[in-house]
Amino acid sequence: MAQAVGGAYGLPHGAMNAICLPPAMRFNAPAVPDAMTAVPVERVEELARLAGFRRLRDFGVPEADLDDLGARAAARPGAQANPRPVSAAEAAELFRSVW
Amino acid sequence: MIVRWGLEELPAVLEDVGTERPLLVAGPRWDVLEIPAAARWTEIPSDRITVPPEVDGILAVGGGSAIDTAKAASAASSLPLVSVPTTYSGAEWTAFFGVRTSDRRQVGGGGGARPAGIVYDAELTLDLPRADSGGTAMNALAHCVEALYAGELEVARRGAAGIDRWLPRVLEDGRDLEACWRRRATPAGRSPSVGSSSRMRWRRRSAGRTGCRTAR
Numbered sequence: 210m211a212q213a214v215g216g217a218y219g220l221p222h223g224a225m226n227a228i229c230l231p232p233a234m235r236f237n238a239p240a241v242p243d244a245m246t247a248v249p250v251e252r253v254e255e256l257a258r259l260a261g262f263r264r265l266r267d268f269g270v271p272e273a274d275l276d277d278l279g280a281r282a283a284a285r286p287g288a289q290a291n292p293r294p295v296s297a298a299e300a301a302e303l304f305r306s307v308w
Numbered sequence: 309m310i311v312r313w314g315l316e317e318l319p320a321v322l323e324d325v326g327t328e329r330p331l332l333v334a335g336p337r338w339d340v341l342e343i344p345a346a347a348r349w350t351e352i353p354s355d356r357i358t359v360p361p362e363v364d365g366i367l368a369v370g371g372g373s374a375i376d377t378a379k380a381a382s383a384a385s386s387l388p389l390v391s392v393p394t395t396y397s398g399a400e401w402t403a404f405f406g407v408r409t410s411d412r413r414q415v416g417g418g419g420g421a422r423p424a425g426i427v428y429d430a431e432l433t434l435d436l437p438r439a440d441s442g443g444t445a446m447n448a449l450a451h452c453v454e455a456l457y458a459g460e461l462e463v464a465r466r467g468a469a470g471i472d473r474w475l476p477r478v479l480e481d482g483r484d485l486e487a488c489w490r491r492r493a494t495p496a497g498r499s500p501s502v503g504s505s506s507r508m509r510w511r512r513r514s515a516g517r518t519g520c521r522t523a524r
Binding site (some may be wrong): 211212215216217218219220221222223224226228230234237241243244247252253255256259260261262271291292 | 443
């Protein structure tokens with residue numbers, strides 16, 4: 210997700226990771242429940258906010274592009290290796306949740 | 309992978325990986341370090357890096373963009389890569405890289421770089437803007453979560469715990485050297501002592517020497 214959105218608009222990879230990591234972790238939680246207790250997603254979200262990263266819209270990402278971004282994210286090699294299979298529509302929904 | 313702490317270790321690491329004439333991949337802000345090199349590449353990030361024939365290794369100084377640019381050069385030339393990371397991105401550890409244009413748009417990516425050495429020096433992170441400290445640390449945290457997915461629970465937990473503990477202090481005060489060292493040190497479980505200015509130590513170590521070889 211971070212590579213798809215950051216690469217599309219030339220946005221900082223770290224900032225995009227900070228925003229996209231919490232929804233991605235929540236999406237993956239059913240597939241990797243042990244991992245989720247080792248690194249609590251609530252704390253990841255807190256750290257992201259502490260660092261000043263909240264919404265994709267703060268970085269000028271257009272809402273109209275979210276479906277396209279979902280398709281791009283789901284087609285990336287990283288998404289193929291995701292612990293839970295993700296469709297373009299699901300990835301777009303994850304983007305929407307942090308837009 | 310050879311990992312050392314303190315910029316003064318760079319000549320020895322280059323020597324250990326067999327590099328005498330490095331291509332230095334670093335933005336102009338790192339000119340201040342006066343690192344000797346056979347050739348320079350300063351466009352960061354870049355999708356058009358070339359490797360001149362006279363170099364025998366790649367040396368990256370900078371954040372993930374500089375290291376990814378250098379990894380593309382390493383993959384294209386099969387030359388070893390030594391990285392001096394100046395952020396927390398973790399790009400120095402993998403052979404994979406993204407390719408971005410100079411306006412940061414991603415146009416591709418690849419693998420096959422030859423990361424051979426890393427030299428950490430937390431003093432190089434002290435002037436990082438707050439957003440870069442936070443962003444690259446969150447990138448490192450994303451790598452920890454990837455490690456969790458891959459079943460590397462202990463490594464991932466240790467890395468994430470280090471970020472959890474020290475990132476707030478780095479964000480509070482980017483010049484808190486202890487926090488920067490420990491944020492940097494945590495993934496490898498080491499805590500080096502805090503020394504004098506990296507730049508001065510580098511100059512002292514490299515004074516009177518030609519090229520990057522050490523006279524050990």
